[in-house]
Amino acid sequence: MPEKESFEAVLKALEEAVARLECGELSLEEALECFEQGVKCAALCRESLKAVETRVELLLRGRNGDLKVENFIGE
Structure with a gap:
């Protein structure tokens, strides 16, 4: 497996191993x-x-450094 495969590729390899x-x-x-x-x-x-x-988490931090937790509203 190459050093930096995508998450999806690694997950697929894991699923194949399980199968x-x-x-x-x-x-x-x-x-x-x-x-x-x-x-x-x-x-x-x-x-x-x-x-x-x-x-x-870094993207959701407010200006004062506090983590802003918001509910996720799915489609």
């Missing part, structure tokens, strides 16, 4: 490699989400 593991047709070694890849992808997804959360 391969769920099929139950992998050898023990293949399953272990697949699991390891999935753990790495999950960690990358967590890191990306945390970075986005931090950026959003």
Whole structure:
């Protein structure tokens, strides 16, 4: 996996790893490699989400530095 893949690409790789593991047709070694890849992808997804959360919090800070919490109104 390239060093800086998009969140969506890493998430797709994670979903594929889960699907391969769920099929139950992998050898023990293949399953272990697949699991390891999935753990790495999950960690990358967590890191990306945390970075986005931090950026959003910075964008929502008021002039005095206080975080302005607003309700999200979805469509």
